[in-house]
Amino acid sequence: MYEHDVIVVGAGGAGLRAAIAADEAGADVAIVSKLHPVRSHTGAAEGGINAALRDADSWEDHAYDTMKGSDYLGDAPAIETLCQDSPYEVIQLEHWGMAFSREEDGRVSQRPFGGLSFPRTTYAGAETGHQLLHTLYEQLVKRGIQVYDEWYVMNLAVTDEERPEDRHCHGVVAYDVQTSEVAGFKARDGVILATGGPGQAFDHTTNAVSCTGDGQAMAYRAGVPLEDMEFIQFHPTTLPSTGVLISEGVRGEGGILYNEEGERFMYERGYANNDGELASRDVVSRAELTEVNEGRGIEDEYVHLDMRHLGEDRIMDRLENILHLAEDFEGADGIEEPMPVKPGQHYAMGGIETDENGETCVGGLYAAGECACASVHGANRLGGNALPELIVLGKRAGYHAAGKEIEEAKVETGKRGEYETATIDSPVELGEGGSPGDAVADGGAVAAGGSADPDTLLEQTVESERQRVDELQSGEDGIHHSEVRSKVQETMTDHVNVFREEEGLKQALRDIREARDEYENVRVMDPSKTFNTDLLQTIETQNLLDLAEAITVGALARKEFRGAHWRAEAQERKDDEWLKHTLLSWNDGSPELWYRPVILEGENKTYEPKVRSY
Amino acid sequence: MSQSYNRGLIEDFGRWREFSAGMWAWIFHKFTGWVLVGYLFTHIAVLSTSIPASAGETVVYEGTQVDVYTGTIVALESLLVVRILEVGLLAVAVFHILNGLRLLFVDLGIGLESQDKSFYASLILTGAITVASVPTFIAGAF
Amino acid sequence: MAEHYSSFTKGGRLWLWQRITAAFLVVVLAFHFFLLHFVYHADEVTFALSQARMETLTYYSLMILFLFTATFHGVNGVYNALVNQGLTGTKRQAVKWTLVAASVVLLVQGVRTANAWAGFTTFF
Amino acid sequence: MSTQPPQHEHEESPADGVDDAESTPPAQQRREDAKADKRSRDAQRQAEADDAAKRDEPTRHIKVFRYDPEIEGKQEPRFDDFHVPFEKGMTVLDALIYARDQYDPSLTFRHSCRQAVCGSDAFFVNGDQRLGCKTQLSELDDPVRIEPLPHQEVVKDLVVDMDHFYEEMEAVDPYFDPDETPDGELEEQRQSRENREKVKMSTRCIWCGACFSSCNIAAGDNQYLGPAALNKAYRFAMDDREGESRKTERLETIEQEHGVWRCQTQFSCTNVCPKDIPLTEHIQELKREAVKKNLKFW
């Protein structure tokens, strides 16, 4: 067993920032990550980091934009914290040497971004995430913080009191990918989950293969509620075969979208008569899909993004990177031909419910980054607002876990304060489907008795995870997890995509149920104990099952159109009824739905919901 | 613990087919350098016969009495192998010089983008110079 | 590898000297080749001719310098090549001193030869 | 954890050359059976793909290096052939994923981002170090030979041990460490555009290890810092924000025995770098900087 004060799970931007903060606060901290830190998906971020750095700008304006962008589903205290701290954190990165693009006078460059009232997106070329990730990792090396890389965290060691609010997290159990050793990592002060998004629940995504939402699934099964899972952002221009992102910059420079008939549909079909291709992400995504659904897509799949008319010089000057991406990943030459694009899953606004200090309702358990939901993005994330979330909330989680005094959180977690319960209208049984208590099979919180001491708890969890590994690797001939996974991914992309309607969502729940049943027979085909990726992916697939279900349940319950969530039955925002967060608790295997009102009261003012138009 | 498989040196060198210009240049430069050192040693050894020569030692060469040095050199130079080896030496030296110049430019940071072209140029020039000098080298050998 | 190294500039100095000698050698070697194969043909070489050239002090000094630079350049090149292939520890020391010894022999013998022509008997 | 269940040990050395079924642990027996079963299924799938090939649907032939230290039949390194249906835009990584998910789930390789930023999937493809995700199959001749990176030990299939590479990267103090930091929390360290431009390419390294694997010197001298680490040193030494005294220290680090002087300007690192970093140029510039610094002292 390994033991540290603070254990950080995940080494993307959020995890690294949290570890550095915990180290600064004097804690003995270690990171456990299934990938080497520099392989984390934060490295893929292109656009930039929002921060009110200039005199003419203010954090209040940033907060206002963020609240408006969230379609009034963000919590004001969290949003204000984000916007107040972001400038300090960005300059901190600058002090750590991050290679930002520069102005003539030597200051860091900022550019305009969708939904922002001031050009406050601080950037480093078109590779901001790469620069951020590497800068943070360098600081980690400087401080000599221990990293257990290529260790896959399988479960949390959480006590099993009746109410999640009484439970406590004492550490994690991880699997060493190189040797297949299963070991306990005891955390004396706290565990911080920073495992990134669940993009792999969809079959077409800009997210990495490693984005399987493990942290969300583990926290969920340990009793922590998942918040606002139905809000998934789809990016309108991704390459069809790989999901690689083609930056909004192409449309910004004048790129045009065409359907199979050669129509500039954004105008000709009246999707956005003013802004055309430059309308907001959700509008363009919906337009593209409508074209495809009505038979005007190319190969029934995608539309064309054409930038040939910009001319080779301008393309080379401002969009060179895009040429490489289209060439390398789609075999398309952007100078000679239009590039195929279609909407792809991009970001999950929801996640593990936390407050603005990263704390969950389970004692000693924190979450930060894309896996968490302190609710800074609400129903829709603005471009450039995820990276500040990593560094601001990552740092706060690190400090808090290490016991450093910081302001008390205003956002509440767990079933405390004001909330209402609800029932789920599902066509099939959800969750574990009648086998609760089978700790090994469900991979949930271990029945260790609430009073067990941390060491025993950890050892028992290790033992049950070890059994899980053995069981997955033995047994009779079964099906391969990839069949289950593609079933889930396909149904999610067919039914829980940009367009959502009741029947489709129910179909998705049925498919997920079926996939869950199939998963009962899943078996790892590779018997090896060395670098067994088959085993890891099989476990990840189970996580995706739980998360896909949570996303779909939320989407089915929310009968309104808000931010990224569109419903055929109710194509408008309903503030009287739906100014509330969707929460889903695992409840030992049978998901329970409840709601909590959105906090619109900020430090100095209350945000009044307005119509979101740009 | 997992073990791992070390593919060893054999495989490294088995990859020569996949080498690129810069690697070939490196190998050739190394080879020619070593040949040149080897020659330097032999060269001095042969030339050393001038020491006894200066002390008046002589040998009989084709019936005439000459000093050891002249005798040795003339004897060697009359052998065809030696002449051929000398042409080889020239090729080696010319390549080493040309590629050496190329490397000096690379060290100065000049023309790095065309490093492969300058390597091919060195090869071709070496060939040309060598061929052009064959008559001179062979002259009088028969 | 993680430990810190103290300033070890010797590598840099040798590296620089390798380039300096190379630059010098380009000129001298070309001259040497030209003189001995094109101006005078190889089969015309005789003791007397060499003697005539060596007796000029400039030629003599040039040849001595040629000998020293070529020896340094060649031997240092060989040493470097071996080090690049990961030669370390005692083996490396052994190779180093063998090379030094060989160089010394070469230089001594070379100078003696030149002296024989030039008619110096003083040095060795 | 030291308390491993006993039967665990047993399973680590499969069969141990013992033939009679009685002595084989049941779990393992099941596994063997399943394996045989799977093999036949693989064969069937492969046959389908072959059929597809005959029917003239485009397929591509890949030959993949296989090795697993503890699985019988894989202990001796070998190549496996897969025929994957070809689609426009398909990359080497896509082909591997297809082969794994459709034919052989035990085929192992690292990959994550699929867009050339995570640096996980550098392989030796038809004789060159390349990122699987950034290499279009259409550029390559059949059969496409995919091997693990040369000069690194193979853990399994296409997975190599990267520890040595990481050690070298970390040996050059790869972090920003300025002589002084601005007082104000919101005060930036100014940097000119030219200076940012100078270090820009060097900051793009994704730690894929392709360059290191391609370098003959790194193969021969195990302690050679290698192109990627030297490039990392360049990234900081050339950044004006760090200051002169740190730069001098950095030059001392890269001047050590196994530092810049080992580079023989073979250029293969520059040729293979998927991020187009001019590695040789950076190394050469460091050599000149080091010489200049030393000349000052003489």
Ligand SMILES: Cc1cc2nc3c(=O)[nH]c(=O)nc-3n(C[C@H](O)[C@H](O)[C@H](O)COP(=O)(O)OP(=O)(O)OC[C@H]3O[C@@H](n4cnc5c(N)ncnc54)[C@H](O)[C@@H]3O)c2cc1C
């Ligand atoms: C293509 C793209 C472009 C983007 N551009 C922008 C942009 O311009 N601006 C912006 O603000 N945002 C952008 N985003 C969003 C932003 O990049 C992500 O939300 C953010 O990087 C997520 O960071 P993270 O630290 O939460 O997770 P990640 O960076 O995904 O890291 C997750 C970490 O968790 C580890 N991990 C996961 N599961 C386990 C497990 N079971 N055991 C152990 N370790 C585990 C992984 O190894 C990894 O280290 C973009 C996203 C994408 C995909």
Ligand code: HEM
């Ligand atoms: C005439 C001009 C010459 C030039 C321009 C020249 C240039 C060079 C250069 C630049 C190198 C360094 C290569 C490196 O370290 O990357 C080198 C190496 C070497 N040179 Fe020369 N050289 C010349 C003549 C000679 C001569 C006359 C000899 C023989 C005595 C010689 C023997 C060597 C050897 C042995 C090496 C090492 C090769 C290796 O790396 O294995 N060179 N030369």
Ligand code: SF4
């Ligand atoms: S320098 Fe290039 S090849 Fe080398 S590790 Fe970095 S990205 Fe890969």
Ligand code: F3S
């Ligand atoms: S391949 Fe090696 S020798 Fe130098 S130029 Fe690159 S580091």
Ligand code: FES
């Ligand atoms: S998969 Fe990330 S670099 Fe290829």
